Amino acid sequence: MTQVRKCLFFTLLGLALLFPHVAFAQESESDVSSGKALYDSFQCWQCHGYEGQGGRSGPRIAQTAYPYSVFAIFVRYTNLMPAYSPDVLSDAQLRDIYEFVRSIPAPPALEEISKLDFE
Amino acid sequence: MKSDKDDRPDLSMDRRKFLSSATAAGAATLIGAGKTSAQEEMSQVDGPVEPPSAAQLQMEDEIPEGYSADQAQDYFVKSPGSDFMLDVIKKIGIDYVTTNPGSSFRGIHESIVNYGGNQAPELLTSVHEEQATAMAHGYYKASGKPLIPLVHGTVGLQHACMAVYNAWSDRVPMIILAGNHMNVTDRRAGSEWAHSAQDCIRVVRDYIKWDDQPVSLQHFSESMARAWKIAMTPPRGPVAIAIDGHLQEGERGDKKLRIPGLAPTQPPIGEDGAIAEAARMLVEAENPIIVVDLMAHDQTGIERLVELAESIQAPVVNQYGRMNFPNRHHLSQGSGVIAEADVILCLELNDTWGTINTMRDRVHREARRRARSDAKVIDIGVKDLFIKSNYQNFQRYYASDLSIAGDGQATLPSLTEAVRSAMKRSRRSSNSERESRWQREHKRSYVKTLDAARYAWDASPISTARLFSEIWQVAKDRDWSLVSDDKLKSGWGTRLWPMSKHYHYLGRSGAGGVGYGAPAAVGAALALRDRGILPINVQADGDMMFSPGAFWTAAHHNIPLLTVTHNNLGYHQENMHLQRMSVRRRRGTDGNSLIGNELRNPDIDLAKIVEGMGVWSSGPIHDPKDLGPALVKAMDVIDQGEPAFIDCICQPR
Numbered sequence: 014m015t016q017v018r019k020c021l022f023f024t025l026l027g028l029a030l031l032f033p034h035v036a037f038a039q040e041s042e043s044d045v046s047s048g049k050a051l052y053d054s055f056q057c058w059q060c061h062g063y064e065g066q067g068g069r070s071g072p073r074i075a076q077t078a079y080p081y082s083v084f085a086i087f088v089r090y091t092n093l094m095p096a097y098s099p100d101v102l103s104d105a106q107l108r109d110i111y112e113f114v115r116s117i118p119a120p121p122a123l124e125e126i127s128k129l130d131f132e
Numbered sequence: 133m134k135s136d137k138d139d140r141p142d143l144s145m146d147r148r149k150f151l152s153s154a155t156a157a158g159a160a161t162l163i164g165a166g167k168t169s170a171q172e173e174m175s176q177v178d179g180p181v182e183p184p185s186a187a188q189l190q191m192e193d194e195i196p197e198g199y200s201a202d203q204a205q206d207y208f209v210k211s212p213g214s215d216f217m218l219d220v221i222k223k224i225g226i227d228y229v230t231t232n233p234g235s236s237f238r239g240i241h242e243s244i245v246n247y248g249g250n251q252a253p254e255l256l257t258s259v260h261e262e263q264a265t266a267m268a269h270g271y272y273k274a275s276g277k278p279l280i281p282l283v284h285g286t287v288g289l290q291h292a293c294m295a296v297y298n299a300w301s302d303r304v305p306m307i308i309l310a311g312n313h314m315n316v317t318d319r320r321a322g323s324e325w326a327h328s329a330q331d332c333i334r335v336v337r338d339y340i341k342w343d344d345q346p347v348s349l350q351h352f353s354e355s356m357a358r359a360w361k362i363a364m365t366p367p368r369g370p371v372a373i374a375i376d377g378h379l380q381e382g383e384r385g386d387k388k389l390r391i392p393g394l395a396p397t398q399p400p401i402g403e404d405g406a407i408a409e410a411a412r413m414l415v416e417a418e419n420p421i422i423v424v425d426l427m428a429h430d431q432t433g434i435e436r437l438v439e440l441a442e443s444i445q446a447p448v449v450n451q452y453g454r455m456n457f458p459n460r461h462h463l464s465q466g467s468g469v470i471a472e473a474d475v476i477l478c479l480e481l482n483d484t485w486g487t488i489n490t491m492r493d494r495v496h497r498e499a500r501r502r503a504r505s506d507a508k509v510i511d512i513g514v515k516d517l518f519i520k521s522n523y524q525n526f527q528r529y530y531a532s533d534l535s536i537a538g539d540g541q542a543t544l545p546s547l548t549e550a551v552r553s554a555m556k557r558s559r560r561s562s563n564s565e566r567e568s569r570w571q572r573e574h575k576r577s578y579v580k581t582l583d584a585a586r587y588a589w590d591a592s593p594i595s596t597a598r599l600f601s602e603i604w605q606v607a608k609d610r611d612w613s614l615v616s617d618d619k620l621k622s623g624w625g626t627r628l629w630p631m632s633k634h635y636h637y638l639g640r641s642g643a644g645g646v647g648y649g650a651p652a653a654v655g656a657a658l659a660l661r662d663r664g665i666l667p668i669n670v671q672a673d674g675d676m677m678f679s680p681g682a683f684w685t686a687a688h689h690n691i692p693l694l695t696v697t698h699n700n701l702g703y704h705q706e707n708m709h710l711q712r713m714s715v716r717r718r719r720g721t722d723g724n725s726l727i728g729n730e731l732r733n734p735d736i737d738l739a740k741i742v743e744g745m746g747v748w749s750s751g752p753i754h755d756p757k758d759l760g761p762a763l764v765k766a767m768d769v770i771d772q773g774e775p776a777f778i779d780c781i782c783q784p785r
Contacts, residue, residue, distance in 0.1 A: 066587035
């Protein structure tokens with residue numbers, strides 16, 4: 014584990030303990046289509062791309078493997094990205110966005126993309 | 133499309149040139165003996181000499197038919213000063229002069245097209261001085277040779293300013309000639325006053341290396357030789373000469389004029405003792421790494437860095453100010469290795485502090501050391517040899533453990549030799565283990581890159597990874613050069629395409645001045661045209677709207693250039709900045725950051741813009757499946773020696 018990853022892991026662990034109301038919040042029903050609309054209007058795509066694919070400005074979030082609680086901590090408390098507070102992006106809205114990015118279909122397998130061959 | 137010269141009579145060898153060459157030949161015979169090569173005077177004109185025609189002979193008569201001696205003196209100039217100026221420019225070996233025409237340099241303009249036959253240098257028409265200057269920037273990076281942007285000393289140089297600043301920040305040499313009328317009693321009323329200045333170079337003096345305002349032709353001759361020398365001596369950079377209108381347009385006179393020889397300055401090399409100490413530190417380090425930015429002047433620089441890196445199996449982090457190191461070499465690594473290094477060799481970094489530390493864009497800006505606290509830093513480069521005060525592109529001060537003043541490329545051989553001498557057998561034997569480690573890391577990183585490129589593969593707008601993958605399909609079987617920066621396209625060019633040649637990647641603008649992309653690409657394409665190398669410009673839309681006229685220059689002068697836009701319909705960097713401000717202030721986060729930043733309603737039809745300037749174009753393309761066929765058609769156009777343009781609607785980054 015690199016220093017950066019170690020640091021991130023312990024930061025998230027610490028934040029989860031500091032903000033249990035976010036980290037261990039009861040999951041509620043959410044809406045993928047609403048999440049897509051919110052993803053667009055809150056302009057998550059600016060750093061993460063329209064498909065959540067990420068790039069140099071922000072990491073890939075499509076099909077995120079993080080549970081919602083960790084995802085929410087990233088958005089609200091880590092300062093790794095601009096911190097979206099609950100008064101501008103509610104928990105319900107954030108949860109919809111989370112469901113949307115999780116629902117983004119998997120891309121084709123590498124073997125299926127002949128043009129990704131640069132040898 | 134025809135160039136300027138196609139429809140004009142061949143005046144490449146007129147009577148004047150014939151006479152001057154004959155004079156020069158005689159003079160060369162007289163002065164030839166006893167000169168050293170570096171100081172040898174240049175002959176005035178080279179090449180075959182044809183006898184003048186009868187009409188030319190008549191034109192060259194002291195007193196043309198039907199005129200008195202006084203009339204002839206009043207009406208005609210027999211041997212204009214700007215002809216001599218052109219002789220000087222030719223002898224310096226300038227291939228092209230980029231310009232937007234202006235009356236303050238009409239004398240030398242006429243000399244270039246008539247006396248010089250518009251060859252070596254050939255005049256290239258730009259529609260803006262900023263573009264003329266950025267073309268010179270791109271040309272140097274693809275050829276290693278400086279050009280002359282020729283501008284009005286006032287309004288033209290004011291237009292050129294930002295491009296000069298880019299060149300200064302990117303250490304790119306060029307010799308700017310600025311027309312000016314110095315003698316107040318000699319100016320026509322009106323524009324000659326508005327277009328004259330007491331000190332016309334002043335507007336760019338903060339970000340050029342040197343300038344002069346010659347008061348005689350001999351002064352001009354010597355200052356041009358000095359200008360070339362200063363511009364080309366590392367750290368390289370732009371220089372400027374004001375050329376007086378009267379000096380250009382008046383008679384050269386009978387006074388004998390000399391053109392001094394060029395005496396290139398050998399680049400500075402790091403001091404031997406310091407190099408030995410640097411070698412000791414590198415050899416004794418457990419995890420030495422090399423970070424490199426503006427180092428390689430040419431292919432030799434790449435080869436020398438490979439030698440050094442392999443000798444100690446140290447990973448190389450290329451910051452891509454230049455193409456410094458093959459990106460498929462197993463020692464080519466990402467910046468993450470900086471955190472693990474115990475000795476960091478910085479080669480021609482403009483920003484050592486920002487390499488060792490980070491400062492994130494947060495409300496409270498706090499610096500954090502990225503490198504280990506005990507890591508030692510060796511800094512080799514020329515940045516301390518020339519620095520100016522006002523503009524702050526020199527970045528934050530860093531107290532390196534060992535700073536060595538010397539040109540990186542020129543210093544590498546002695547450093548590599550010192551490293552080899554300092555290596556003991558045990559250290560040498562550890563190289564194979566290190567090599568295996570970095571091979572594994574390199575492979576892992578590349579697989580990760582390919583994996584990341586899959587995401588949004590079929591998306592519309594088109595993903596930037598797909599954009600570069602599609603372009604690769606038409607480039608891979610040719611010799612090619614990525615003439616545009618790929619940083620704001622998530623770096624897919626340098627991450628995906630195998631790069632090993634110096635011209636495979638030409639780096640960035642230097643100062644981030646917007647409007648660099650298109651004209652620099654055209655300048656680079658010009659340099660690559662005769663070498664049969666395909667120039668590829670992945671063009672940002674916002675940048676393009678500052679200088680679209682560069683595409684007309686490409687069409688007008690038959691410069692083949694493949695341009696594919698990374699059109700994200702706005703100033704995306706600023707979009708992100710405004711969103712960041714909104715989030716910090718907890719307001720307007722749901723859409724207001726587009727205000728002032730998007731280029732929509734109406735969407736700009738970039739393909740139509742360049743089509744109107746005589747460039748083949750296609751687009752806007754939204755579906756990634758349409759991009760490949762458009763590229764194939766574009767290559768047909770390129771193969772006919774013309775520029776081609778595809779507008780591609782893309783993901784933001």
